[in-house]
Amino acid sequence: MRKWIPAAGLSAVAATGLLLVNQPHAVNAQVVAPPPAVAADTVFLSGGVDVEYAKGVEAVKPVSVNFPGRQVLGAEVMIKGFDISFIDAEHPVHQQKIKLENVQVSGESVKFDARMVLRDNSGDIDDKYAGHVDYVVIARVR
Numbered sequence: 001m002r003k004w005i006p007a008a009g010l011s012a013v014a015a016t017g018l019l020l021v022n023q024p025h026a027v028n029a030q031v032v033a034p035p036p037a038v039a040a041d042t043v044f045l046s047g048g049v050d051v052e053y054a055k056g057v058e059a060v061k062p063v064s065v066n067f068p069g070r071q072v073l074g075a076e077v078m079i080k081g082f083d084i085s086f087i088d089a090e091h092p093v094h095q096q097k098i099k100l101e102n103v104q105v106s107g108e109s110v111k112f113d114a115r116m117v118l119r120d121n122s123g124d125i126d127d128k129y130a131g132h133v134d135y136v137v138i139a140r141v142r
Contacts, residue, residue, distance in 0.1 A: 051116040058117040070141035075110040084131030091120035
C-alpha cells in the first residue's frame with residue numbers, strides 16, 4: 001500500500017515535501033514527486049446484488065456500475081453488508097466467503113465480481129445457498 005505522508009523535518013526530503021512510504025515501518029523510504037493533480041470528484045455510490053448458488057463452485061456474479069457522463073479515473077469497492085443462508089435445510093457452517101474482487105475501470109463504468117460461498121462440514125459445495133451483498137463504490141470521476 002502506498003501512502004503519502006508529510007515529510008517535514010527529514011533531511012533527505014526533496015522540494016516536494018512528500019514522502020512515499022510503501023510499508024508501515026519502511027527503512028529505506030524513497031522521496032518521490034506526488035502524482036500530478038487532476039481536476040476530479042470523488043463519488044460514493046451504493047447498491048446491492050443477489051448471488052445465487054452454483055453447484056460445486058463458488059458463486060460469482062458480475063456487477064457493472066455506471067457513472068453517466070463522467071469518466072472514471074479509478075475506483076475501489078467495499079462490502080457494506082450481506083445476508084447469506086442455506087436454502088433447503090439447516091447445516092453447520094464450515095466456510096463462509098463473501099468478496100468483491102477484480103475491479104476494473106472502463107470509460108463511464110466500474111466492473112467487479114461479487115463472489116460468495118457457503119459450505120458445510122462435508123467439504124463439498126453441494127448444499128443450495130443464496131445471498132445478497134450490499135456494496136459501496138468509491139470512484140474518482142471527472
